[in-house]
Amino acid sequence: xxxxxxxxxxxxxxxxxxxxxxxxYDRGHxxxxxxxxxxxxxxxxxxxxxxxxxxxxxxxAAASSCQLLSxxxxxxxxxxxxxxxxxxxQAVMDEADPPLRVGRITLRPEVTVRGDVPDSRIHHLLExxxxxxxxxxxxxxxxxxxxxxxxxx
Numbered sequence: 001x002x003x004x005x006x007x008x009x010x011x012x013x014x015x016x017x018x019x020x021x022x023x024x025y026d027r028g029h030x031x032x033x034x035x036x037x038x039x040x041x042x043x044x045x046x047x048x049x050x051x052x053x054x055x056x057x058x059x060x061a062a063a064s065s066c067q068l069l070s071x072x073x074x075x076x077x078x079x080x081x082x083x084x085x086x087x088x089x090q091a092v093m094d095e096a097d098p099p100l101r102v103g104r105i106t107l108r109p110e111v112t113v114r115g116d117v118p119d120s121r122i123h124h125l126l127e128x129x130x131x132x133x134x135x136x137x138x139x140x141x142x143x144x145x146x147x148x149x150x151x152x153x
Contacts, residue, residue, distance in 0.1 A: 010031055010032060010033045011031065011032040012029060012030070012031050012032075013029060013030050014028075014029035014030075022047075023047065025047075027041045027042035027046070027047055027048040027049065028040070028041050028048075028049055028052065029041070038053060038058075039052050039053075040052055040053050040054060040055065040058075041053075041054055042054055042055075043056055056091060056093060056102055057091075059091065059102055059105075060089055060090070060091040060102075060105060061089075062135050063089065063091075063105050063107065063133075063135050063136060063139070063143060064087045064089040064107055065135075066133040066134060066135035066136060067087070067107050067109065067126075067129060067130060067133050067135075067136065067145070068085055068087065068109070070129035070130070070132045070133040070134075071085070071109070071111070071125065071126055071129035072085070073129070073132075074125050074128050074129045074132065075125055075129075078121075078125055080113060080115070080117055080121075080122070080125065081113060081114040081115050081152075082111060082112070082113055083112050083113065083114050083152045084110075084111070084112030084150070084152070085109055085110070085111055085112070086109070086110045087107055087108060087109045087110070088108045088110075089105065089106065089107045089108060090105070090106045090108075091104070091105045091106075091141075092104045092105075092106075101140075101141065102141050103141055103142065104141060104142045104143075104144065105139070105141050105142070105143045105144070106143075106144045106145075106146060107143065107144070107145050107146070107147075108145075108146045108147070108148070109126065109145065109147045109148070110147070110148045110149075110150055111126070111147060111148070111149055111150065112150040112151070112152050113149065113150070113151065113152060114151075114152040119149045122147075122149050123147060123149070126145055126147050127145070130143065130145055
């Protein structure tokens, strides 16, 4: 069997002028991903439009989504009946800790399961999923998981 390579593409477009300096140019831009058009901007702290998504939010959403999908795959293979998953994720970028970057991502999944499965087994599967998450493995940021297990009724 041959080696498979997965290639991902995105398009990006911005128009404007930076002639008046840092405080005055428009940070709004459009990104195309998989046929979807996203209207993006910078974080409002850096002159962006708070009504638009910013790259840091997209990074956090990618890490959260990857953990979910990795966990569902691991749980399904283990025949664990997961019936719900919610995450209240957070990313922190500390300007006092150069170089400026998202230094920590905290995922807080609330996993709802059906059946008599020990919490320790679920937490173990969450860790296995974290080790298998392509996005988390691609980051230099610390990614922490603080999970809660809920029993389905």
